[in-house]
Amino acid sequence: xxSEKTSKxxxxxxxxxxxxxxxxxxxxxxxxxxxxxxxxxxxxxxxxSSRLFRNLIxxxxxxxxxxxxxxMNFSIVLGAMAAQIGIIVSTNFSLSGIACLVxxxxxxxxxxxxxxxxxxxxxxxTKGQEMITGMILxxxxxxxxxLVFMFLCGPVIPVRxxxxxxxxxxxxxxxxxxxxxxKSAINKIWMVSLDKxxxxxxxxxxxxxxxxxxxxxxxxxxxxxxxxxxxLASVLVLAVFYLLCRSSExxxxxxxxxxxxxxxxxxxxIVCIYITFLSKTKLGSDxxxxxxxxxxxxxxxxxxxxxxxxxxxxxxxxxxxxxxIFIQDIGNFTTYTAHENVGTFSIAALLVGGASIKKANIGxxxxxxxxxxxxxxxxxxxxxxxxxxxQLGEYFRVFVCYAVIAVALALHAWKSVLARxxxxxxxx
Amino acid sequence: xxTLLHFKNIKKSFSxxxxxxxxxxxxxxxxxxxxxxxxxxGKSTLMNILFGMNVIAETGGYEGEIIFEGKSVKVQSPxxxxxxxxxxxxxxxxxxxxxTVARNIKLNRENLIPSLISRITPKSYQMLDNPQIxxxxxxxxxxxxxxxxxxxxxxxxxxxxxxFVEIAREIDKSNLKLLVLDEPTxxxxxxxxxxxxxxxRKVADAGIAVIFISHRLDEVIQLAxxxxxxxxxxxxxxxxxxxxxxxxxxxxxxxxxxxxESLMNVNRSFEExxxxxxxxxxxxxxxxxxxxxxxxxxxxxxxxxxxxxxxxKTSISNGIFGMYPxxxxxxxxxxxxxxxxxxxxxxxxxxxVSEDRKGVGLLLNESIALNMVYTDMKVNRRFLKKYGFFSxxxxxxxREVVEQMIQELDIRCTGPDQIxxxxxxxNQQKVCMARALIxxxxxxxxxxxxxGIDIGAKQLLLNYLVKIxxxxxxxxxxxxxxxxxxxxxxxxxxxxxxxxxxxxxAPDAPNVDFALLMSGEKGGNT
Ligand SMILES: Nc1ncnc2c1ncn2[C@@H]1O[C@H](COP(=O)(O)OP(=O)(O)OP(=O)(O)O)[C@@H](O)[C@H]1O
Ligand SMILES: [Mg+2]
Numbered sequence: 001x002x003s004e005k006t007s008k009x010x011x012x013x014x015x016x017x018x019x020x021x022x023x024x025x026x027x028x029x030x031x032x033x034x035x036x037x038x039x040x041x042x043x044x045x046x047x048x049s050s051r052l053f054r055n056l057i058x059x060x061x062x063x064x065x066x067x068x069x070x071x072m073n074f075s076i077v078l079g080a081m082a083a084q085i086g087i088i089v090s091t092n093f094s095l096s097g098i099a100c101l102v103x104x105x106x107x108x109x110x111x112x113x114x115x116x117x118x119x120x121x122x123x124x125x126t127k128g129q130e131m132i133t134g135m136i137l138x139x140x141x142x143x144x145x146x147l148v149f150m151f152l153c154g155p156v157i158p159v160r161x162x163x164x165x166x167x168x169x170x171x172x173x174x175x176x177x178x179x180x181x182x183k184s185a186i187n188k189i190w191m192v193s194l195d196k197x198x199x200x201x202x203x204x205x206x207x208x209x210x211x212x213x214x215x216x217x218x219x220x221x222x223x224x225x226x227x228x229x230x231x232l233a234s235v236l237v238l239a240v241f242y243l244l245c246r247s248s249e250x251x252x253x254x255x256x257x258x259x260x261x262x263x264x265x266x267x268x269x270i271v272c273i274y275i276t277f278l279s280k281t282k283l284g285s286d287x288x289x290x291x292x293x294x295x296x297x298x299x300x301x302x303x304x305x306x307x308x309x310x311x312x313x314x315x316x317x318x319x320x321x322x323x324x325i326f327i328q329d330i331g332n333f334t335t336y337t338a339h340e341n342v343g344t345f346s347i348a349a350l351l352v353g354g355a356s357i358k359k360a361n362i363g364x365x366x367x368x369x370x371x372x373x374x375x376x377x378x379x380x381x382x383x384x385x386x387x388x389x390x391q392l393g394e395y396f397r398v399f400v401c402y403a404v405i406a407v408a409l410a411l412h413a414w415k416s417v418l419a420r421x422x423x424x425x426x427x428x
Numbered sequence: 429x430x431t432l433l434h435f436k437n438i439k440k441s442f443s444x445x446x447x448x449x450x451x452x453x454x455x456x457x458x459x460x461x462x463x464x465x466x467x468x469x470g471k472s473t474l475m476n477i478l479f480g481m482n483v484i485a486e487t488g489g490y491e492g493e494i495i496f497e498g499k500s501v502k503v504q505s506p507x508x509x510x511x512x513x514x515x516x517x518x519x520x521x522x523x524x525x526x527x528t529v530a531r532n533i534k535l536n537r538e539n540l541i542p543s544l545i546s547r548i549t550p551k552s553y554q555m556l557d558n559p560q561i562x563x564x565x566x567x568x569x570x571x572x573x574x575x576x577x578x579x580x581x582x583x584x585x586x587x588x589x590x591x592f593v594e595i596a597r598e599i600d601k602s603n604l605k606l607l608v609l610d611e612p613t614x615x616x617x618x619x620x621x622x623x624x625x626x627x628x629r630k631v632a633d634a635g636i637a638v639i640f641i642s643h644r645l646d647e648v649i650q651l652a653x654x655x656x657x658x659x660x661x662x663x664x665x666x667x668x669x670x671x672x673x674x675x676x677x678x679x680x681x682x683x684x685x686x687x688x689e690s691l692m693n694v695n696r697s698f699e700e701x702x703x704x705x706x707x708x709x710x711x712x713x714x715x716x717x718x719x720x721x722x723x724x725x726x727x728x729x730x731x732x733x734x735x736x737x738x739x740x741k742t743s744i745s746n747g748i749f750g751m752y753p754x755x756x757x758x759x760x761x762x763x764x765x766x767x768x769x770x771x772x773x774x775x776x777x778x779x780x781v782s783e784d785r786k787g788v789g790l791l792l793n794e795s796i797a798l799n800m801v802y803t804d805m806k807v808n809r810r811f812l813k814k815y816g817f818f819s820x821x822x823x824x825x826x827r828e829v830v831e832q833m834i835q836e837l838d839i840r841c842t843g844p845d846q847i848x849x850x851x852x853x854x855n856q857q858k859v860c861m862a863r864a865l866i867x868x869x870x871x872x873x874x875x876x877x878x879x880g881i882d883i884g885a886k887q888l889l890l891n892y893l894v895k896i897x898x899x900x901x902x903x904x905x906x907x908x909x910x911x912x913x914x915x916x917x918x919x920x921x922x923x924x925x926x927x928x929x930x931x932x933x934a935p936d937a938p939n940v941d942f943a944l945l946m947s948g949e950k951g952g953n954t
Contacts, residue, residue, distance in 0.1 A: 277543070277555075278553075280555050282540055282553070282555075282556065285531070285538060286536070288526075289527070292525065292526050293524055293525075296524055299506050300506070300536045301536050302535075303507075
């Protein structure tokens with residue numbers, strides 16, 4: 001009896017390991033990297049936090065097409081372009097500060113929806129090959145983008161703001177810099193040190209669960225395990241976090257040293273809420289249905305083609321918002337290349353977080369952003385310490401991005417084979 | 429009574445190949461019409477026209493007129509059909525495996541509650557009302573008398589239950605006036621089928637007209653109010669059921685006289701030359717688990733495996749062929765077989781026709797010829813032209829064999845080059861069968877050999893199995909839920925119950941003995 005129990009637990013652990021093989025691998029790499037890099041904790045925590053806020057929306061933009069069975073949407077590059085066009089337009093009219101960003105976003109909304117719609121239509125012509133189509137479409141769109149901004153701006157398209165143009169009057173300069181009022185305008189609305197932010201978030205979560213329990217008590221409904229365990233977990237985490245802060249000076253210092261942009265955080269939360277909400281709506285249900293089987297969805301009267309286009313439009317729009325947040329955080333962008341790696345980096349991050357081309361959720365996105373960007377920061381430093389050569393780490397960084405996608409996809413395929421084998425040992 | 433539906437002189441051809449030619453009949457509300465005909469007679473095509481399926485428009489539409497409730501209608505899409513009140517259960521399953529039963533039943537008709545956003549944006553942002561969805565789905569299942577948990581996902585259901593879920597989905601539609609069932613009982617066991625027929629009767633009694641397609645003529649007689657028969661796309665018969673009988677229907681379908689079935693292999697004797705020995709086999713196949721099966725197969729015989737659905741009879745061959753995880757030991761010609769490896773049994777000279785023809789099946793976009801020789805090409809490397817390191821499919825050498833198979837199994841097609849996806853359901857199954865037969869296996873496993881195959885072709889097929897057994901000495905293990913079929917061709921029949929062998933009987937053993945074993949009363953001898 002007891003041996004049966006242990007073997008069952010063994011199977012469970014094995015399954016857990018196999019199912020999270022990709023994530024675990026990168027987790028180990030990250031830990032090793034952190035140790036090798038030998039950097040102050042404040043530096044690492046600060047970097048990770050700022051990159052998380054900078055990149056997360058771009059990664060979240062990938063989720064909906066995965067639900068729709070279209071795989072990783074490489075064409076979020078087009079959303080990034082829409083955001084850049086928005087910024088170019090508002091810079092052209094010499095807007096500044098929040099107004100500049102808001103106008104940029106307003107310009108990028110119709111653009112990204114249009115791009116998304118066209119992309120969706122193209123994908124409907126190449127069903128089953130969306131990923132490769134998306135990749136090629138990215139190159140193609142770059143060609144048009146370059147044509148417009150490198151050659152047509154100036155001679156054909158009038159540009160009001162002279163500082164945008166190259167000295168010969170043909171084509172835009174690169175990089176395009178946001179002025180001081182615009183740079184980090186959203187971030188600067190409200191900065192809070194990380195320790196306070198974590199306390200705040202934990203309290204909010206606690207409040208949320210408590211309020212739900214209260215609500216149910218008032219309505220005399222049964223309280224499900226979800227609320228009570230949620231409440232318990234948030235109390236526990238809060239206690240652990242408190243103890244950690246009290247016991248480790250360096251940890252507390254690192255947190256205090258790091259400021260997080262609350263307004264950006266709220267934007268991210270809104271996107272998360274939107275995605276969660278979407279999955280509970282009719283549209284979300286249709287998207288999932290189409291993702292499972294297009295012929296069946298169609299025969300039940302779900303307009304699959306339209307739904308797929310909608311999914312890509314949502315994704316492209318979110319990508320535009322994500323790229324805008326990214327650029328305001330950095331403060332400038334290289335006019336002709338800033339969008340290039342948006343697709344590959346976001347996809348690599350999402351895959352590292354444990355998503356596959358068939359399944360992806362917000363948790364995967366957050367975890368992936370954390371791990372992928374930790375590795376990004378750490379690898380050049382680790383390289384420097386190990387081989388006394390930062391360049392090596394730099395190579396490693398680029399190599400890793402592309403390798404991640406290949407390795408993650410291969411591991412996911414291998415995983416299903418392994419999981420099957422474990423199950424053989426399982427039965428009753 | 430008013431006519432609900434009138435097919436008026438319907439004609440349809442697929443690139444010149446006429447498959448429906450002047451079909452013309454009427455249906456009244458609450459009436460059950462059986463649509464019978466051989467494989468490829470055009471039944472599914474007619475229903476696809478009625479339901480506005482894409483294939484029809486893509487292949488040039490149809491001629492004739494459909495009159496629904498007195499009005500001439502052009503059904504352009506499944507959605508149009510649903511709005512008219514036409515529901516359809518297709519020949520292949522139309523359920524989303526990762527969705528729950530409830531969500532499948534209410535698919536695209538979900539109960540919604542307005543959300544904050546949906547007041548200002550389109551309706552698609554309304555939220556799903558899950559408790560209500562579950563309640564109504566459970567209600568629909570309840571009306572069918574089925575106890576299926578509406579909250580499990582469909583991929584965890586046994587095949588038999590899926591069919592009920594599909595019916596529940598259709599009867600849950602409040603405006604349902606006409607229900608089309610394309611071979612709904614083909615995947616059900618006899619007892620499930622009986623229950624199913626009762627459900628359909630109930631549906632019809634509620635005033636809903638039903639078009640029912642089946643190759644099981646007993647069911648047709650039992651259930652239908654009238655029978656329409658198609659032969660090669662022409663309507664050859666439209667009569668009240670009480671004015672006809674099973675034999676007339678069968679002969680009209682096939683267009684020739686049929687011999688009565690007889691037990692072919694009673695009292696053949698074999699030496700104790702064991703070709704396959706199964707010991708304590710335990711297969712973890714969802715919905716069909718076997719616990720401890722031990723069986724010996726003698727060289728040259730036809731062994732039947734029977735039993736009720738869900739008791740594990742289908743898991744045996746699936747386990748041996750590595751389709752599901754299994755434990756125990758299997759010896760083939762005295763040597764242990766590593767059956768966990770997919771392809772191992774094939775390489776050892778066995779072949780398998782699975783009961784799940786859609787899942788393990790055909791290359792739907794390839795020709796009949798390539799599909800038939802595909803396995804043989806991979807396993808035995810026949811039909812290949814060799815160019816140094818490369819080899820290529822040799823069409824010419826395959827052609828003869830393929831043409832012979834098409835003739836033997838009476839596959840209705842335009843020729844060996846026709847794309848398999850364009851064959852009728854039954855003819856696709858015959859291609860599956862041919863693919864296994866062509867490998868000339870020493871030991872052949874067949875599951876549900878006649879599923880979805882018409883009565884004429886059924887006899888042909890069973891005869892062919894016996895023929896290759898006698899002439900080529902191929903040992904055959906047949907798994908089937910139709911006991912009569914097993915009795916017709918087998919030397920011995922093993923009955924599986926609760927995951928173990930309950931006993932082995934001769935084909936001429938009395939009915940009671942079979943019934944007793946199936947119900948789990950141990951008995952019988954080896
Ligand atoms: N998409 C298609 N393209 C070309 N021919 C087709 C197509 N679909 C069906 N056919 C042909 O139409 C004929 C009728 O097929 P149909 O599927 O209606 O038969 P059926 O009566 O349903 O047979 P079964 O009992 O085997 O299901 C067959 O000869 C088939 O080859
Ligand atoms: Mg059919």
